[in-house]
Amino acid sequence: MYSVVTSGAVRGIASYLIRVEIDCTEGLPFFSMVGFAGTEVREAGERVRVAMRNAGYGMDPRRITVNLAPANIPKRGIVIDLPVAVGLLVSEGAVPLSSVGETLVLGELGLNGEIRPVRGVLAIVKLAMDSGVPLCILPMDNLAEAHAITGVRCAGVRTLRELVAFMNLDPAGKQRVIQEQKQRLDNAAASRTQRRHRYTDLSAVKGQAQAKRALEIAAAGYHNLYMSGPPGSGKSLLASCLPGLMPSMSEEECMEVSSVYSVAGRLPEDGSLIRERPFVAPHHTVTRAALIGGGSSPGPGAISLAHNGVLFLDEMPEFGRIRLDLLRQPMEEREIRITRSYGTFRFPARFLLAGAGNPCICGRFPSASCTCTESQLRMYRQRISGPLMDRMDIRLHVTEPRISELQGETGSSAAGGSMSGDDIARSGTDDTLREESPVVRQRVEEAAARQRFRYADTGISFNAELSAEDTARYCRLGSRENRFMRQLLEGRQISARAYHRILRVARTIADLDGAEEIREDHLAEACLLRGTEDRDLHMQGGRNY
Amino acid sequence: MTDTKWEESGADHADSAALWLCRDAGLSRRQVLALYAGGLERADRLFEMTEAEIRETCLRGSLRGCKDEEPVRQAERQGMLMTQKLVQSMSRTSDADRRAQAELLRKGNIRFASWQDAHYPDRLRNIPDPPSALYYRGTLPSDDRPSTAVIGARAASRYGIQQAVLFAGTLATAGVQIVSGMARGIDGAAGLEALEAGGASYAVLGNGPDICYPKENHRLYEALSAGVRGGGVLSEYPPGTKPIPGLFPLRNRLISGLSDILLVVLAKEKSGTMITVETALAQDRDVFAVPGRNGDLLSAGCNRLIRQGAFIALSPDDLLMRLGIGVQNADANGNDLFAGAAQGAGQSGAGSTGQCGAEITGQSGDADNGQGSLRGQIPVITGAAERALWECLDTADLQELDVLREEMARRLGRAVSIREAGAVMAGLLVRGLAEEPCTGYYCRAVQRPSRRG
CATH class of the missing domain: 1.10.10.10 (Winged helix-like DNA-binding domain superfamily/Winged helix DNA-binding domain)
Structure with missing residues (x-):
């Protein structure tokens, strides 16, 4: 007897449908699975048989052949227990053939007949919807995830018996079950508060006016950012403020991020979509596969888990030049391609790279107390390759806050009357220093909205993503601004790429200012935030003696 | 300009015999010089001399300056050894070989000046331990123009770089040739600024003139190799000699040797820079030092030199005056020049x-x-x-x-x-x-x- 069950699987984060064909005939008992399936996939046969027996659906020995179509796609590391079980149940007569058509079945079986969750459900159900499959039967633990896709009906089952019961219902009965399950989930979700990333509020960081400004600009335009400074200067603390400043994601961006997390099996338990930009901070001992993705059945790495979010590399020089250079290509192409002998997997990887590190081994350069020799300085600097450093739009030096800043306000306007010269000097940045994250985030959101409007229908979301020619188009300058940039090109001898990067940051600064045109002071700030281009300090005597 | 000077000296390719003598014959530098001292006029004459004549020349050269018995005996021994070595080497070389070697040098764009050549710098003839030959690209410092060596610490502070640039640039503009070691830091900054100021800048290397070390100064090296504005890159080591630490102290004596004045911009108490000061004193050159702040490690050497009697370099004028270059205070229009x-x-x-x-x-x-x-x-x-x-x-x-x-x-x-x-x-x-x-x-x-x- 022949039956076909529709199922699906993911490769990378791309999903594809599988037609599971099951044929049972008389003959010597034999179970074979064909269709370019790997050994681990063919293990399904054992699990299904035992699970069915333990659930009470023992089968007479038959000759069973299972085919996974299409045969030209290699099926590795996928789970097709439940579809096979359904096919066998049909041949046993436990499940009517009619209820199998137009239904997608997903799930893993335990030996006792219980149905376990699988990964990548989000992408598969979305494909089902796009392909016009009206009904999906999934493990109960994956149901919340699946409900994020509207336009397709999903039913959750916990055991084989439940499955059989469900599939024997008439359409109205099925609909009722589906509604009930959905209702229950909605109630549960409503009572749960949205879990947020833990982040540090900007106002908790003392001083560091320039760094805070840099964070705001980086978040608004999605610019890569590198902070160098002595140990204890607060770089990690500043970076931990980023999640509280990043703008919200669009629906599409949420879906992308959730797909990746679904494939990685890391969606939150309530199955809700991920609505906040990810903030991934791997330790510098992370393996290559954990960083960019890979492994035997390739899964997403940190860079993909940081898709549409922030990848923060603390102690960046400690990662090692080889692993850091692995980031360059994904940064360029916004995705990572992992090749195996049986095919290529693609994961998205569009992230804001935030880095922090010491300027040298002792950490004190360029202060006079730095004890490093010239060659030590050079070796340490080479840990982050030139091309990688070049991609950091914002590079700044963070120093320890001064005592006056740590100890809180200096005699500000509350004192009334005349202020001493010192107070006047120090109070220059009082107002911006004490802003809280939500206030800054509001500005970031507004700037992000302007960018969205400007780049509607172009596939770009943020200023940092502009290509060189787009930059010329969207960042036009007036004559005075042009002169500034020309002086910059000639005077500081920056490369064309650096030139464009400065322009893009200036565009973000202008957006934050609410200005349509880029002004000279926007360019000036962008230029300053870029830092020095020439990393060779010898000829210039870079140390402070 | 470089080519005409080169041709003027009449050496459009290395004297193949001199090249062989200085580099391939297996004689030490001192031995080669002893030969010349003993009366050898040109290297190719050796091939016309009998063995007796050669021995005589060697002995004469070795004995020069020896008075007491023991050194005399030693010198005689030296002379005999030299002769043996020479004769052996001569039998192994042919005219064609020597010409081929000279041609190789020319093809590699390396020029050659040996003791016997007219364009060998006279300044070096008078130092205690001169080189037997120089390999160079571009040109050699001229004997007719004043020259100043500008040296200093490799790990230079901004103060030092500023001073080096100021002195080298001003001197170069006034027509003074600037000599340095092309090292990181002060030397490189001085050499580069002299070049950019339009003056003649020379770099003396501790390795073959075909190797650029350190790499950071490759811009300077390229320009000097091409002889831009009459500058040059020179070494007493033949092409192919790699930079090894032992060769650098010896190179320093050439830096001071080619200069009339040695200017020390930054120096730690014990440093390679101070070695060059020693050689300058042995060569009877004037030493100027740029003062620095008390307590600055990099200026400690300079300050000590001043206390010990070196000239204090407060402005480029001090050096110009010492060199006897007219220090004008106003140009033709009466504008204050400085x-x-x-x-x-x-x-x-x-x-x-x-x-x-x-x-x-x-x-x-x-x-x-x-x-x-x-x-x-x-x-x-x-x-x-x-x-x-x-x-x-x-x-x-x-x-x-x-x-x-x-x-x-x-x-x-x-x-x-x-x-x-x-x-x-x-x-x-x-x-x-x-x-x-x-x-x-x-x-x-x-x-x-x-x-x-």
Whole structure:
């Protein structure tokens, strides 16, 4: 007897449908699975048989052949227990053939007949919807995830018996079950508060006016950012403020991020979509596969888990030049391609790279107390390759806050009357220093909205993503601004790429200012935030003696 | 210009016999010199001499300067050994071989000057331990023009770089040849500035002239190899000799040997730079030292030299006067010539103290214009904010933006936000008035004589 069950699987984060064909005939008992399936996939046969027996659906020995179509796609590391079980149940007569058509079945079986969750459900159900499959039967633990896709009906089952019961219902009965399950989930979700990333509020960081400004600009335009400074200067603390400043994601961006997390099996338990930009901070001992993705059945790495979010590399020089250079290509192409002998997997990887590190081994350069020799300085600097450093739009030096800043306000306007010269000097940045994250985030959101409007229908979301020619188009300058940039090109001898990067940051600064045109002071700030281009300090005597 | 000088000396390719003698014959440098001292006029004459004549020449050379018995006996032994060696080597070489070697040298764009050549620098003939030959690219320092060696620490501070640039540039403009070791730091900065100021710049290497070491100075190396503006790259080691530490101290004697004055810009108490000072003293050259702050490790050597009697180098004029180059105070039109140098060094008057980083004063009463447009190429400082920030900046010390912001605010008597300070700083950076040697730290740009009018 022949039956076909529709199922699906993911490769990378791309999903594809599988037609599971099951044929049972008389003959010597034999179970074979064909269709370019790997050994681990063919293990399904054992699990299904035992699970069915333990659930009470023992089968007479038959000759069973299972085919996974299409045969030209290699099926590795996928789970097709439940579809096979359904096919066998049909041949046993436990499940009517009619209820199998137009239904997608997903799930893993335990030996006792219980149905376990699988990964990548989000992408598969979305494909089902796009392909016009009206009904999906999934493990109960994956149901919340699946409900994020509207336009397709999903039913959750916990055991084989439940499955059989469900599939024997008439359409109205099925609909009722589906509604009930959905209702229950909605109630549960409503009572749960949205879990947020833990982040540090900007106002908790003392001083560091320039760094805070840099964070705001980086978040608004999605610019890569590198902070160098002595140990204890607060770089990690500043970076931990980023999640509280990043703008919200669009629906599409949420879906992308959730797909990746679904494939990685890391969606939150309530199955809700991920609505906040990810903030991934791997330790510098992370393996290559954990960083960019890979492994035997390739899964997403940190860079993909940081898709549409922030990848923060603390102690960046400690990662090692080889692993850091692995980031360059994904940064360029916004995705990572992992090749195996049986095919290529693609994961998205569009992230804001935030880095922090010491300027040298002792950490004190360029202060006079730095004890490093010239060659030590050079070796340490080479840990982050030139091309990688070049991609950091914002590079700044963070120093320890001064005592006056740590100890809180200096005699500000509350004192009334005349202020001493010192107070006047120090109070220059009082107002911006004490802003809280939500206030800054509001500005970031507004700037992000302007960018969205400007780049509607172009596939770009943020200023940092502009290509060189787009930059010329969207960042036009007036004559005075042009002169500034020309002086910059000639005077500081920056490369064309650096030139464009400065322009893009200036565009973000202008957006934050609410200005349509880029002004000279926007360019000036962008230029300053870029830092020095020439990393060779010898000829210039870079140390402070 | 380089080619004509080269041809004038009549050596369009290395004298193949001299090349063989100095490099391939297996004789030490001293032995080769002894041969010449013993009366050998040209290397190729050796092949016309009998063995007896050769022995005689060797003995004569070895015995020169020996008075007592023991050295005489030793010298005689030396002479015999030399003869044996020579005769052996001569039998193994042919005219064709020697010509081929000379041709190889020419193909590799390496020039050759041996003791017997006219274009071998006379300055080197008089030092205690001269080289038997020089391999070079470009040209050799001329004996007819004054020359100054500018040397200093490799890990140089901004103060040192500023001083090196000032001295080298001004001297080069005045026609003085600048000699250095092309090392990192002071040497390289001086050599480069001399070149850019339009003067003759020479680099003496501790390796073969075909190898550029250190790599950072490749721009200087390329220009000098091409003989730009009459400069050159030279070495007493044949092409192919790799840079190894042992060769550098010996090279230093050539740096001082080729100069009339040795200028030490920065030196630690015990350093390679001080070795060059030793050789300069042995060669009876004048030593000038640039003073520095008490307590600065890099100036400790210089300060000690001054105490021990070296000349103090307060401005390039000091050296020019010592070299006997007319120090004019005004050009044909009566414009104060050294106003530029003085201004750039931050002096309030021409000619006396040359310290940088001092307050700017307008020379012709341009009080509101600050730096003013001196030579047309220096950009103008506009506005009170810019002037305040400029005044806070120092040539040598690096400062962070926030510190500068506070200082600015103090001078202006009002609050200055970090954004405003940043904007003003960016303006200075872009116009080349300020520099950011490393991210987040700012200082005044090094004043370069080469960039002035």
